[in-house]
Structures are given as structure tokens and as C-alpha cells.
Amino acid sequence: MASIKDVAAAAGVSVATVSRVLNDHPSVSADARTRVLAAVDVLGYRPNAVARSLRTDQTHTLGLVISDVLNPYFAELARSVEEEARALGYSVIIGNADERPDLQDHHVRTLLDRRIDGLLVSPTDGGSPLMLDAARAGTPMVFVDRWIPGVDVPVVRADGRAAIRDLVAHLYGLGHRRLAIIAGPAATTTGSERVEAFRAAMAEYGLPLPDAYTGQGDFQAESGRRVTEGFLDLPEPPEVVFAADNLMALGALDAVRARGLRVPDDLALAAFDDIPWFVHTDPPVTVLAQPTGELGRAAVRALVDRIEGRPPESVTLAARLVVRRSCGEPALHEPSPATNRSQP
Amino acid sequence: MASIKDVAAAAGVSVATVSRVLNDHPSVSADARTRVLAAVDVLGYRPNAVARSLRTDQTHTLGLVISDVLNPYFAELARSVEEEARALGYSVIIGNADERPDLQDHHVRTLLDRRIDGLLVSPTDGGSPLMLDAARAGTPMVFVDRWIPGVDVPVVRADGRAAIRDLVAHLYGLGHRRLAIIAGPAATTTGSERVEAFRAAMAEYGLPLPDAYTGQGDFQAESGRRVTEGFLDLPEPPEVVFAADNLMALGALDAVRARGLRVPDDLALAAFDDIPWFVHTDPPVTVLAQPTGELGRAAVRALVDRIEGRPPESVTLAARLVVRRSCGEPALHEPSPATNRSQP
DNA sequence: GACATGCATGGAATCGATTACATCGACGTG
């Protein structure tokens, strides 16, 4: 592969001049510029990003460590992140943690070794020493979706509290009183927060959330299945299950179907995260939708601000309730922006 | 960030010795090794992968350019690729082309600039000059899922012909005679091959595939919707629609639902690619499932063989028919490995 | 005891870029 030396030789100039042409340095004669560009063209020369990065100490690359690519929510997040980063002149390297702290660490380490300019993380756990050290050492970092409390890193996320209150109001309005939740890992903020918000909203209606009705999942479909089976085995099963992410909702759907039961007649279902498939499930699933694309874009902007020396901003956007048919009330048709909040 | 020089100074040795310790070179005294490792530990030193790559001309990184991350099929492919690559000591940088040739080129260019060791591509088109040049110039490359005919690059893919024959047999057995297809872009092999195989299989049953029954899609949901609407507007609409990928099937489902019609009563549906959601759509969708994970792993193995100087092998795996309820015959329960092939 | 052998180690070149500094010629000004 041709190097800058080959170009210099072909154009009859020094490597410095070639570099100047390539970086639009002003003081290069028109003649030299022409000859260099011609040589670049003839040789099919492309600058070696590795060498350039070593010298400039910038890679123009962001790392993105997500919890699970197979989760359509994170796939969409990844897509929007890459899109915005590209618009700002950065590339993105994605690390998929599969909800495993060890894999998350592996990717963080690899990304740091590559000297990425900044890191976008959706932590799968309370924070490994590695990540905390990196943050403390000054690696530009932004948390997205999930975060780690007590760490001085900007957070870009959706606040589900209001939407969860809307959901509980909706369920209460439909006559449901026994509500259960399939929670995510307690170590994740989205895992614990959603339970808390759910419990608080239920309290507003004088409803308890017994331990038997809070199942522990791990954001994967299998755990949704397992927890739902547990619910169905109870002497008095819940009337509604709220899954804290879309994959656990899928698992819940599996469990209900496997018993020959029906949603919502035997068990109603609602989920966090909206994805295109939920419109076509049997029945269509009532969800709390996050502004996923906007989340990804805002996270990239915050991170690039930080990298380029501007003060980064934490951003919190609102999730919103999208009523479909899985909780009992038939929605007339899509889209249904039903978000009527009624206090008790 | 500490460099190898800092480690050398802290350990009281030269950088050469530090490098030897780090690379398990045999001739290093136990004493020196201990001191170096201690210094590494104290300083929290991590080798700079950028510098290492520049010197060794290896990045231990593979590029993967896929057509669309939002497509669960490709998300799963990406995941299995990363998994196998990690097992073999490589990292993966994913480029998402969103089915756009210009984006594909952007990512190929960026990956080559980074001097990745090899490239895994699922081309969105007939092949840009950039990619063809790279292949000709000797960049280790392997095509996965889709490929470009006439280019000397190993291909790892699923052969859908047999499964498509099974599908047509299944449809014929259910009494369907008017079969339509939503094809992918003709520039992609998976786009054109699936149509050809479908046409050929129908011919075995003496069924024609009129132009009016071959819709042109682009592997995105919206095109599936548009084409399906066209089918439904025909004086004599088809009885079955076969979508060449899962997203177009989703679009078809949308179109049917929007008209207040039902699958399979008003229009039966089958799709290429199996994804977990298809079990829970209304109705569950009959599909041709690819061994996606195995595809990704085989592609990585072929590419790494090529990179490390072993002869790479093209691999073709079989897709298989998974019968569910979207074509009319109720499957008893999952899993249903119904693959009975009956010749006419 | 002289010399070959081999291990441990350090010095320095190298990868491919960027960039500070030096140089040189042309030009404008007093």
C-alpha cells in the first residue's frame, strides 16, 4: 500500500508538502498542490489512519458499549449513534456486552487500548473498577440509557416515571388491581428505577406491590418466560404483567402461549421499549416508548462536546405511553398517542 | 497515559526489555520480568494498540459491513461474527450500510483507512469500484450472505433453493395456486436468487409467476407494504405472498392489517429469515430459516484463514422451512421441523 | 587459560504520518 513517501517521490516534493496538501494547509503553491493530487490519484493513495492517530493522538472514533445488540432497542440506539457521529466526523466502534459484566469490561478495555476519543456506555452493572478508573482518569465518557450513580459522567436517558404513572392509570382505569412487574437486574438503573416508579405509581392508587409480584429478570427473553411462569403458578396470579424491557415481554408472551392462555384475557401485558414488532404481535402490545433515536443523537452530541472541550450536558427525555390491545382496551387504530393522565 | 518509556524508567530497564516481557519473549531474566510487571501494575500501563499496529502492520481487527443493523437477521449475524472473532483473538468493527451503496462505500473506505486485517461484506449492490479494487489489491475479504458474482472472493452463505422448493410444495399442498413474491433489489444476489428459485420451484408444479406477481422491494418494511398494497389492488390478487426478507414481511403484515384483512384467510404470508418475533406475530409466520449463527462463525473462520495464510473455504449451508400458521395450515406447536418434500 | 556459545540486555532503526524550525527567494519599502 502506497505511503506518503511514495506520493512525495511521485510528485517530486517532500512528505511535508504532501501532508500540507492533504490537510489543506494554506501555504502550498497551486503547482505543488496539483502535482501532489495527481500523484495521490495515480497511486490510489489513502492516508494511514493508524499512523495519523499515533502522531495526532486523536482517532476520531467513539466507542459504544451496549448491553445487547439482539435487543431491537439497542440496535436502534446504535444506529442513531453511528448516524450522528458520522455527521460530526466520527466513526463508531460498537462493543456488545450481552448483559455480561465481563464482556463489557473486555470491550471497554479494547476500546481504551485503541485510544478512542470518547466512550458511550450503557452499563450492564454497577460499574467495574476499569470503567470507573477510566472515567476518573479523564476519558471523555457519557452514559446512555443506563448510568452509574455517584460517578461524575453526563447521562443521556429517558425518564420513564411519568409514562409509568400513565400506564398504571390506564391499567387502573381498565379495572386491573393485581399488577406484577418483571424487573431488570437491580444493578442497572433502568432495572431498579422502573420497579420503584411502578411501585410509587401503584401506591398513588392505594395498590400494594407484593414481593410475589416482583419478579427478577435480566432483560433477556428467557428470564421473562421464567418469571411469568412463576406468576402463573401463584395461588392468585396477577392480572397484568409489566415487563421492564421488550425481550422479557417476548418471553412473557411465550410463557402465556405455552400454557394455552391468552393475552389479555388470562393475563394482560405491557412493556417498556417500543419496537416495530409489537404492532404485529398477538395481540399488539401496549408499551412505554422511548425516543430512542433522539437519545442516541443527544448522547453523541454530549460526548463530542466533551471531547472538543465544550461543557457536555446531561439530557433527560420523556418516555410516553402507547396504548394497544394487550391490556384489554382495544385501541381503535395506530397511531394512538393516548396519554391521558388521570389522578385518583 | 503511561507509555512504554515510563514503564522502562520505573522498572530500571530499557524499552526493549519491557517490550520483550509484554510479548513473552523467552530471553528475559526472572528478575527483569518481575520488575517490569510490577511497574506495569503500578502505572496501570496498557500498550497503545495504535502504535503497535503501526509497527507490526497488523490491527487484529476485522471489518464487517452489513446491510442493515435494524434487521434482526443482520443483528444476529453481527453478534455471531463478533463472538467467533473474539474467540480467535480479533476485534470487529461493524459498518452499517442501511442498504445504501454510498454508505457501504463510506464504511469500506473508513475500514481500509484503519488498516483492518480483513473485511467481511454483505454487499448491498453489484459492487462498487472501491470494493472491487480492494479485493483485487489483495485485501483479505469474504462475502457473507450476499456476494458479487465474478469476483474471486470466498462466499459464506445459505442456499435457499431447497427450502424454497419445500415452501412451494407446502403452499401447493394447501391448495394455493396464485403465488406472489416480494423480491429484494435485483443488484443483490439474495434479491435475484430467491426470485429465480421461487420461479423454478413453481414451474415444477406447472405454476406461472406472472410479472404482476413479482413485486420489487428493497429489503425494507416500507417496500413490503407498498408492494403488498399493489398486489391487493390487482383484479385478481395472489393467494400467497412470499417476502424475500423479514422486514418486507413486516411491511406486508402492515398492509394487510391496514385494509382490515386477515392472514392467512385473505392473503397467506411466508418470509425468508426466521426471527424470534415471528413466533408471536398474528398469526405466527411460516419462514425459511437460515443458520445465521453458523453463517457468521464460518465467515470469520474463512476470513481468519485467509489472513493467517491458510487457504480460505467458501461455505454453503442450507436454509430450512419452518411451518407456522400464516399460510393456512395450523402447526400443532413449536418447534415444528416440518420439512417434508413431495415432488409433484 | 583461551575461546566458543548462548543468554540477557540496551541502542537505535523503523512503521507513516504531522509539524516546529530553518532556509531560500521574491517582493515591498524607506
Place this chain on the structure above:
DNA sequence: CACGTCGATGTAATCGATTCCATGCATGTC
């Protein structure tokens, strides 16, 4: 006409690693 200024260019240092080569020392052999 002498000198300062400025634009264009080249030389060389530098980034952080790897690795060739030379050196020094200990050991073994005759």
C-alpha cells in the same frame, strides 16, 4: 540598494511501540 516580511518548501523530530544488531557476561569445552 539594503533590509524586513512573507510565502513555499524541505529537514528532522516526534508519537509508542517492535525488533535487528551489538555488547557484555557467565558458562562450558578442550
